[in-house]
Amino acid sequence: MIPTKAYAAPAVSAPLTPFDFERREVGPHDVLIDIQFCGVCHSDLHQVRDEWGGSIFPMVPGHEIVGRITKVGDHVKNFKVGDLAGVGCMVDSCRTCPSCLEDLEQYCEVGMVGTYGGRERGTGQPTYGGYSSQIVVDEKYTLKVSDKLDLARVAPLLCAGITTYSPLRQWKVGPGHRVGVMGLGGLGHMAVKLAAAMGAEVTVLSTSPNKEADAKELGAHNFVVTKDKDQLKSVTNYFDFIINTVSAPLDLAAYLNLLRRDGTMILLGVPPEAPQVHAFNLIGKRRRIAGSLIGGIAETQEMLDFCAEHNIMSDIELIDIADINEAYERMLKGDVKYRFVIDLATLN
Numbered sequence: 001m002i003p004t005k006a007y008a009a010p011a012v013s014a015p016l017t018p019f020d021f022e023r024r025e026v027g028p029h030d031v032l033i034d035i036q037f038c039g040v041c042h043s044d045l046h047q048v049r050d051e052w053g054g055s056i057f058p059m060v061p062g063h064e065i066v067g068r069i070t071k072v073g074d075h076v077k078n079f080k081v082g083d084l085a086g087v088g089c090m091v092d093s094c095r096t097c098p099s100c101l102e103d104l105e106q107y108c109e110v111g112m113v114g115t116y117g118g119r120e121r122g123t124g125q126p127t128y129g130g131y132s133s134q135i136v137v138d139e140k141y142t143l144k145v146s147d148k149l150d151l152a153r154v155a156p157l158l159c160a161g162i163t164t165y166s167p168l169r170q171w172k173v174g175p176g177h178r179v180g181v182m183g184l185g186g187l188g189h190m191a192v193k194l195a196a197a198m199g200a201e202v203t204v205l206s207t208s209p210n211k212e213a214d215a216k217e218l219g220a221h222n223f224v225v226t227k228d229k230d231q232l233k234s235v236t237n238y239f240d241f242i243i244n245t246v247s248a249p250l251d252l253a254a255y256l257n258l259l260r261r262d263g264t265m266i267l268l269g270v271p272p273e274a275p276q277v278h279a280f281n282l283i284g285k286r287r288r289i290a291g292s293l294i295g296g297i298a299e300t301q302e303m304l305d306f307c308a309e310h311n312i313m314s315d316i317e318l319i320d321i322a323d324i325n326e327a328y329e330r331m332l333k334g335d336v337k338y339r340f341v342i343d344l345a346t347l348n
Contacts (some may be wrong), residue, residue, distance in 0.1 A: 001025060002032070005347055006132035007321050008058040009048045015325045016048070019058060021128060023136045024120075030136050031079050032071040033087065038130035039064030039156035039314070040340035042186065042247065045328050047117050051272075056117055062130030062342075063089040063115040064158040066151050076139045084151065086143040086304065087135060088158035089294050091115050091127060095140075103298040105141075131321065133347055143301055146308035153313035156186065156339040157304060159294065160314060164191040164243065165303040166295035167266045168198060171241060175199035180235070180242040180258060181220070184211050187245035187268055189315060189338040192218045195243070197310045203235065205242070205255070214337070218315075232258070237285070245269045256281040256289070264288040314339045320346040 001022035008019035026032050044061035046052055065087040069079055079085060093100050094110035105112055113121060116129030129135075145154055164187055173179060177200040181191045184204055195202045196219035203222035204215035212223040224231045235258050242255060247269035256265060256277070267289065277289065295303065307313065315338045319327055327340045 002134065002136065004128075004132050004134055006060045006128065007324055007347070008060045008128075008131070010058045012050045012055065012057065013048065016061075016131070019060065021060075023128075023134060026071050026073050026136055027138075028073040028075040029138050029140070030073045031069050031076060031085065031139050031142055033065070033067045033085050033135050033137065033142075034070045035065055035067040035130055035132060035134055035344045037066050037152045037155045038062040038342045038344060039159065039316075040319075040324070040327055040331065040342060041156075041159050042331060043159075045331060048328075054117075056119075056126045059117060060128035060131050061116055062132070063087070064155045064160070064341075065115070065130035065135060066145055066155045066158070067134075067344075070134075072139075078144075079139055079142060084145040084147055086145045086154070086158050087115060087130065087137050087141070088143065088162060088300055089115055091118075091137050091141050092121050094121075103296040105296045106294045131324065131342060133344060141297060143297070143304055145304060148308050149311070149313050152318055152341050152343070153316050154304075154307075155341050156190070156314035156316065157307055158300070160186045160190045160339060161194070161307060162295045162300045162303050163187055163268055163293070164245075165194050165306070166299055167243065167268070167290075167292035168194055169295075169299065169302075170292065171264060171266070173198055173200050173241060177201070177240045178203070178238060178260075180205050180224075180239040181245070182242060182255065183245035183269065184208075184215055184218075184338075185245065185334065186314075186336075186339045188243075189218050191243045191245060192220050193312050196220070197306075197312060203239070205258075226254075237261075239263055241266065243268065247271055249273055250275070252277050252289075253281050256287055259285065259287045261285045262287070264290055267291045314341075316341045318343050322346065
Protein backbone atom coordinates (compact mmCIF):
# COMPACT_ATOMS: atom_id res chain seq x y z
CA MET A 1 0.00 0.00 0.00
CA ILE A 2 1.09 3.59 -0.65
CA PRO A 3 1.08 6.01 2.34
CA THR A 4 -0.74 9.20 1.34
CA LYS A 5 -1.28 12.55 3.03
CA ALA A 6 -4.51 14.46 2.58
CA TYR A 7 -7.11 16.79 4.05
CA ALA A 8 -10.46 15.18 4.87
CA ALA A 9 -13.85 15.97 6.35
CA PRO A 10 -14.20 13.48 9.24
CA ALA A 11 -17.99 13.87 9.46
CA VAL A 12 -20.91 15.79 7.95
CA SER A 13 -20.21 19.54 7.84
CA ALA A 14 -17.06 19.12 9.93
CA PRO A 15 -14.02 21.28 9.03
CA LEU A 16 -11.42 19.58 6.86
CA THR A 17 -8.30 18.51 8.76
CA PRO A 18 -5.07 16.58 7.96
CA PHE A 19 -5.69 12.91 7.23
CA ASP A 20 -3.33 10.01 6.48
CA PHE A 21 -4.44 6.93 4.53
CA GLU A 22 -3.13 4.35 2.08
CA ARG A 23 -3.67 4.17 -1.67
CA ARG A 24 -3.76 0.78 -3.36
CA GLU A 25 -0.59 -0.51 -4.97
CA VAL A 26 -0.09 0.30 -8.65
CA GLY A 27 -1.72 -2.49 -10.65
CA PRO A 28 -0.85 -3.66 -14.18
CA HIS A 29 -3.08 -1.01 -15.81
CA ASP A 30 -2.64 1.76 -13.23
CA VAL A 31 -0.65 4.97 -13.06
CA LEU A 32 0.54 6.73 -9.91
CA ILE A 33 0.20 10.52 -10.11
CA ASP A 34 2.03 12.92 -7.84
CA ILE A 35 -0.69 15.57 -7.46
CA GLN A 36 0.50 19.13 -7.96
CA PHE A 37 -2.80 21.03 -8.09
CA CYS A 38 -6.46 20.30 -7.37
CA GLY A 39 -9.38 22.58 -8.10
CA VAL A 40 -12.09 23.28 -5.53
CA CYS A 41 -15.54 22.59 -6.96
CA HIS A 42 -18.84 23.70 -5.43
CA SER A 43 -19.86 20.05 -5.45
CA ASP A 44 -17.04 19.40 -2.95
CA LEU A 45 -18.95 21.59 -0.50
CA HIS A 46 -22.28 19.93 -1.33
CA GLN A 47 -20.81 16.50 -0.61
CA VAL A 48 -18.93 17.50 2.55
CA ARG A 49 -22.27 18.76 3.87
CA ASP A 50 -24.10 15.67 2.55
CA GLU A 51 -26.57 17.92 0.75
CA TRP A 52 -27.08 15.33 -1.98
CA GLY A 53 -27.25 12.36 0.40
CA GLY A 54 -25.07 9.25 0.49
CA SER A 55 -21.79 10.93 1.44
CA ILE A 56 -19.09 8.63 2.80
CA PHE A 57 -16.88 9.81 5.69
CA PRO A 58 -14.08 10.45 6.23
CA MET A 59 -14.17 12.22 2.86
CA VAL A 60 -11.18 13.46 0.87
CA PRO A 61 -12.77 15.73 -1.78
CA GLY A 62 -11.30 16.88 -5.06
CA HIS A 63 -11.95 15.85 -8.68
CA GLU A 64 -10.03 18.46 -10.65
CA ILE A 65 -6.61 16.84 -10.41
CA VAL A 66 -3.40 17.50 -12.32
CA GLY A 67 0.11 16.27 -11.67
CA ARG A 68 2.97 14.17 -12.91
CA ILE A 69 3.16 10.40 -13.29
CA THR A 70 5.76 8.77 -11.06
CA LYS A 71 5.01 5.08 -11.67
CA VAL A 72 3.18 2.99 -14.28
CA GLY A 73 1.91 -0.59 -14.27
CA ASP A 74 3.44 -3.29 -16.45
CA HIS A 75 0.61 -3.19 -19.01
CA VAL A 76 0.15 0.58 -19.28
CA LYS A 77 0.36 1.65 -22.93
CA ASN A 78 -0.47 5.34 -23.14
CA PHE A 79 1.53 6.93 -20.32
CA LYS A 80 5.08 6.88 -19.05
CA VAL A 81 6.87 8.13 -15.96
CA GLY A 82 7.29 11.90 -16.16
CA ASP A 83 4.13 12.59 -18.18
CA LEU A 84 1.70 15.27 -17.05
CA ALA A 85 -1.71 13.78 -16.38
CA GLY A 86 -5.15 14.70 -15.13
CA VAL A 87 -8.05 13.00 -13.35
CA GLY A 88 -11.60 14.31 -13.48
CA CYS A 89 -14.83 13.36 -11.76
CA MET A 90 -14.71 9.59 -12.29
CA VAL A 91 -12.15 6.84 -11.93
CA ASP A 92 -14.11 3.82 -13.18
CA SER A 93 -17.39 2.56 -14.62
CA CYS A 94 -18.83 -0.83 -15.60
CA ARG A 95 -17.19 -0.58 -19.07
CA THR A 96 -19.75 -2.89 -20.70
CA CYS A 97 -23.14 -1.12 -20.69
CA PRO A 98 -24.35 0.73 -23.83
CA SER A 99 -23.30 4.12 -22.42
CA CYS A 100 -19.78 2.94 -21.56
CA LEU A 101 -19.40 1.34 -24.99
CA GLU A 102 -20.37 4.70 -26.58
CA ASP A 103 -17.67 6.59 -24.59
CA LEU A 104 -20.36 8.05 -22.34
CA GLU A 105 -19.03 6.58 -19.11
CA GLN A 106 -20.52 9.47 -17.13
CA TYR A 107 -23.93 7.97 -17.83
CA CYS A 108 -22.89 4.39 -16.96
CA GLU A 109 -26.05 2.39 -16.39
CA VAL A 110 -24.48 0.55 -13.46
CA GLY A 111 -23.11 3.80 -12.08
CA MET A 112 -19.78 5.52 -12.61
CA VAL A 113 -17.30 5.46 -9.73
CA GLY A 114 -16.68 8.97 -8.46
CA THR A 115 -13.12 10.10 -7.90
CA TYR A 116 -14.17 10.62 -4.30
CA GLY A 117 -17.24 9.71 -2.34
CA GLY A 118 -17.72 6.49 -4.31
CA ARG A 119 -16.68 2.89 -3.85
CA GLU A 120 -14.13 0.97 -5.89
CA ARG A 121 -15.51 -1.75 -8.10
CA GLY A 122 -14.49 -5.13 -6.74
CA THR A 123 -13.16 -4.06 -3.34
CA GLY A 124 -15.96 -1.75 -2.23
CA GLN A 125 -13.39 0.52 -0.63
CA PRO A 126 -14.18 4.26 -0.52
CA THR A 127 -12.55 6.44 -3.16
CA TYR A 128 -10.51 9.41 -1.97
CA GLY A 129 -9.98 12.49 -4.09
CA GLY A 130 -7.42 15.09 -4.99
CA TYR A 131 -6.95 17.02 -1.75
CA SER A 132 -4.07 14.59 -1.35
CA SER A 133 -0.44 14.00 -2.22
CA GLN A 134 -0.97 11.28 -4.84
CA ILE A 135 -3.55 9.10 -6.54
CA VAL A 136 -3.61 5.71 -8.28
CA VAL A 137 -5.88 5.52 -11.34
CA ASP A 138 -6.49 3.06 -14.17
CA GLU A 139 -4.95 4.56 -17.31
CA LYS A 140 -8.33 4.26 -19.08
CA TYR A 141 -9.67 7.01 -16.78
CA THR A 142 -6.54 9.17 -16.91
CA LEU A 143 -6.18 12.22 -19.17
CA LYS A 144 -3.18 13.59 -21.04
CA VAL A 145 -2.36 17.19 -20.10
CA SER A 146 -0.49 19.60 -22.37
CA ASP A 147 2.64 21.31 -21.11
CA LYS A 148 1.67 24.45 -23.08
CA LEU A 149 -0.66 25.75 -20.36
CA ASP A 150 -0.33 26.86 -16.73
CA LEU A 151 -0.91 23.60 -14.88
CA ALA A 152 -2.67 25.22 -11.92
CA ARG A 153 -5.14 26.89 -14.28
CA VAL A 154 -5.74 23.61 -16.13
CA ALA A 155 -6.99 21.81 -13.00
CA PRO A 156 -10.57 23.22 -13.06
CA LEU A 157 -10.96 22.16 -16.67
CA LEU A 158 -11.36 18.60 -15.36
CA CYS A 159 -14.81 19.50 -14.00
CA ALA A 160 -15.86 23.10 -14.74
CA GLY A 161 -14.34 22.87 -18.22
CA ILE A 162 -15.86 19.58 -19.29
CA THR A 163 -19.23 20.32 -17.65
CA THR A 164 -19.64 23.33 -19.95
CA TYR A 165 -17.83 21.91 -22.99
CA SER A 166 -19.95 18.75 -23.18
CA PRO A 167 -23.34 20.42 -23.75
CA LEU A 168 -21.83 22.93 -26.18
CA ARG A 169 -20.57 19.99 -28.23
CA GLN A 170 -23.73 17.91 -27.80
CA TRP A 171 -25.89 20.72 -29.21
CA LYS A 172 -23.25 21.55 -31.85
CA VAL A 173 -22.89 25.19 -30.81
CA GLY A 174 -20.89 27.26 -33.27
CA PRO A 175 -20.89 30.28 -35.61
CA GLY A 176 -24.31 31.81 -36.11
CA HIS A 177 -25.65 30.70 -32.72
CA ARG A 178 -26.65 33.07 -29.95
CA VAL A 179 -25.76 31.70 -26.52
CA GLY A 180 -26.86 33.15 -23.19
CA VAL A 181 -24.87 32.21 -20.08
CA MET A 182 -26.66 32.47 -16.74
CA GLY A 183 -24.28 32.94 -13.83
CA LEU A 184 -20.67 34.11 -14.03
CA GLY A 185 -19.01 31.79 -11.55
CA GLY A 186 -16.77 28.74 -11.85
CA LEU A 187 -18.95 27.13 -14.53
CA GLY A 188 -20.23 30.29 -16.14
CA HIS A 189 -16.86 31.85 -16.86
CA MET A 190 -15.77 28.63 -18.61
CA ALA A 191 -19.01 28.55 -20.63
CA VAL A 192 -18.26 32.09 -21.86
CA LYS A 193 -14.70 31.24 -22.89
CA LEU A 194 -15.60 27.99 -24.62
CA ALA A 195 -18.72 29.19 -26.45
CA ALA A 196 -16.85 32.25 -27.72
CA ALA A 197 -13.95 30.07 -28.89
CA MET A 198 -16.45 27.92 -30.80
CA GLY A 199 -17.62 31.00 -32.70
CA ALA A 200 -20.95 31.70 -31.02
CA GLU A 201 -22.24 35.13 -30.02
CA VAL A 202 -22.17 35.06 -26.21
CA THR A 203 -24.30 37.11 -23.81
CA VAL A 204 -23.91 36.95 -20.04
CA LEU A 205 -27.20 37.15 -18.14
CA SER A 206 -26.49 38.42 -14.63
CA THR A 207 -28.20 40.09 -11.70
CA SER A 208 -24.96 41.99 -10.95
CA PRO A 209 -24.22 45.07 -13.13
CA ASN A 210 -20.67 45.21 -11.75
CA LYS A 211 -19.78 41.98 -13.57
CA GLU A 212 -20.08 43.47 -17.04
CA ALA A 213 -16.40 44.40 -17.44
CA ASP A 214 -15.31 40.93 -16.31
CA ALA A 215 -17.79 39.27 -18.69
CA LYS A 216 -16.45 41.25 -21.66
CA GLU A 217 -12.86 40.49 -20.68
CA LEU A 218 -13.68 36.77 -20.59
CA GLY A 219 -14.99 36.95 -24.16
CA ALA A 220 -18.68 37.82 -23.86
CA HIS A 221 -20.02 39.99 -26.66
CA ASN A 222 -23.02 41.31 -24.72
CA PHE A 223 -24.17 41.72 -21.12
CA VAL A 224 -27.73 41.86 -19.81
CA VAL A 225 -28.67 42.90 -16.28
CA THR A 226 -31.60 40.60 -15.62
CA LYS A 227 -33.05 42.86 -12.90
CA ASP A 228 -33.52 45.57 -15.54
CA LYS A 229 -36.88 44.86 -17.20
CA ASP A 230 -36.03 46.85 -20.32
CA GLN A 231 -32.72 45.03 -20.83
CA LEU A 232 -34.42 41.68 -20.31
CA LYS A 233 -37.20 42.56 -22.75
CA SER A 234 -34.59 43.50 -25.38
CA VAL A 235 -33.49 39.84 -25.62
CA THR A 236 -36.95 38.22 -25.63
CA ASN A 237 -37.06 35.39 -28.20
CA TYR A 238 -33.37 35.98 -28.89
CA PHE A 239 -31.22 33.00 -27.87
CA ASP A 240 -30.72 29.65 -29.52
CA PHE A 241 -29.29 28.26 -26.29
CA ILE A 242 -29.09 29.30 -22.66
CA ILE A 243 -26.46 27.64 -20.48
CA ASN A 244 -27.93 27.81 -16.97
CA THR A 245 -25.19 27.39 -14.36
CA VAL A 246 -27.19 28.82 -11.44
CA SER A 247 -27.58 26.67 -8.33
CA ALA A 248 -29.74 29.16 -6.43
CA PRO A 249 -33.56 29.17 -6.56
CA LEU A 250 -34.91 31.23 -9.47
CA ASP A 251 -37.97 31.65 -11.66
CA LEU A 252 -37.18 29.92 -14.95
CA ALA A 253 -40.17 31.39 -16.77
CA ALA A 254 -38.57 34.80 -17.33
CA TYR A 255 -35.48 33.16 -18.82
CA LEU A 256 -37.34 30.64 -20.98
CA ASN A 257 -39.02 33.56 -22.73
CA LEU A 258 -35.59 34.67 -23.92
CA LEU A 259 -35.33 31.56 -26.10
CA ARG A 260 -36.25 31.63 -29.76
CA ARG A 261 -38.55 29.04 -31.29
CA ASP A 262 -36.91 25.62 -30.80
CA GLY A 263 -34.43 27.15 -28.36
CA THR A 264 -32.96 25.05 -25.56
CA MET A 265 -32.11 25.87 -21.96
CA ILE A 266 -29.44 23.50 -20.67
CA LEU A 267 -29.37 23.03 -16.91
CA LEU A 268 -25.95 22.58 -15.29
CA GLY A 269 -26.61 24.01 -11.84
CA VAL A 270 -28.58 22.09 -9.20
CA PRO A 271 -30.86 24.35 -7.10
CA PRO A 272 -31.90 23.01 -3.68
CA GLU A 273 -35.54 22.78 -4.79
CA ALA A 274 -36.99 21.66 -8.10
CA PRO A 275 -37.91 24.61 -10.37
CA GLN A 276 -41.51 25.16 -11.41
CA VAL A 277 -42.26 25.65 -15.11
CA HIS A 278 -45.61 26.33 -16.74
CA ALA A 279 -46.16 24.26 -19.87
CA PHE A 280 -47.11 27.35 -21.92
CA ASN A 281 -43.55 28.68 -21.54
CA LEU A 282 -42.42 25.69 -23.59
CA ILE A 283 -45.41 24.95 -25.81
CA GLY A 284 -45.72 28.44 -27.28
CA LYS A 285 -42.33 28.35 -29.01
CA ARG A 286 -41.54 24.60 -28.97
CA ARG A 287 -38.80 25.38 -26.46
CA ARG A 288 -36.88 22.73 -24.55
CA ILE A 289 -35.30 22.31 -21.13
CA ALA A 290 -32.45 19.81 -21.03
CA GLY A 291 -29.74 18.78 -18.60
CA SER A 292 -26.13 17.73 -18.95
CA LEU A 293 -23.51 16.13 -16.74
CA ILE A 294 -19.75 15.98 -17.31
CA GLY A 295 -18.33 14.34 -20.44
CA GLY A 296 -16.92 10.88 -21.03
CA ILE A 297 -13.18 10.23 -21.02
CA ALA A 298 -12.80 10.67 -24.78
CA GLU A 299 -14.73 13.95 -24.77
CA THR A 300 -12.78 15.20 -21.74
CA GLN A 301 -9.55 14.54 -23.62
CA GLU A 302 -11.02 16.38 -26.62
CA MET A 303 -11.82 19.32 -24.34
CA LEU A 304 -8.29 19.43 -22.92
CA ASP A 305 -6.85 19.37 -26.44
CA PHE A 306 -9.25 22.12 -27.56
CA CYS A 307 -8.25 24.28 -24.60
CA ALA A 308 -4.55 23.75 -25.32
CA GLU A 309 -5.10 24.72 -28.97
CA HIS A 310 -7.06 27.88 -28.06
CA ASN A 311 -5.08 28.81 -24.93
CA ILE A 312 -8.14 28.45 -22.70
CA MET A 313 -7.66 28.08 -18.95
CA SER A 314 -9.69 28.75 -15.86
CA ASP A 315 -9.26 32.02 -13.95
CA ILE A 316 -8.13 30.96 -10.48
CA GLU A 317 -6.99 31.93 -7.02
CA LEU A 318 -4.22 29.63 -5.80
CA ILE A 319 -4.47 28.68 -2.11
CA ASP A 320 -2.59 26.67 0.49
CA ILE A 321 -4.43 23.54 1.56
CA ALA A 322 -4.55 24.82 5.14
CA ASP A 323 -6.89 27.56 3.87
CA ILE A 324 -9.48 25.17 2.44
CA ASN A 325 -12.14 25.79 5.11
CA GLU A 326 -11.90 29.55 4.62
CA ALA A 327 -12.12 28.98 0.85
CA TYR A 328 -15.38 27.06 1.34
CA GLU A 329 -16.87 29.99 3.28
CA ARG A 330 -15.74 32.45 0.61
CA MET A 331 -17.14 30.19 -2.12
CA LEU A 332 -20.55 30.31 -0.45
CA LYS A 333 -20.41 34.11 -0.67
CA GLY A 334 -19.29 34.08 -4.30
CA ASP A 335 -16.00 35.63 -3.23
CA VAL A 336 -13.70 34.03 -5.81
CA LYS A 337 -12.74 34.76 -9.43
CA TYR A 338 -13.52 32.17 -10.50
CA ARG A 339 -12.14 28.96 -9.06
CA PHE A 340 -10.00 28.13 -6.05
CA VAL A 341 -7.11 25.77 -6.78
CA ILE A 342 -5.07 24.06 -4.06
CA ASP A 343 -1.29 24.02 -4.36
CA LEU A 344 -0.50 20.53 -3.08
CA ALA A 345 3.10 21.53 -2.45
CA THR A 346 1.65 23.07 0.73
CA LEU A 347 0.52 19.67 2.02
CA ASN A 348 3.05 18.70 4.68
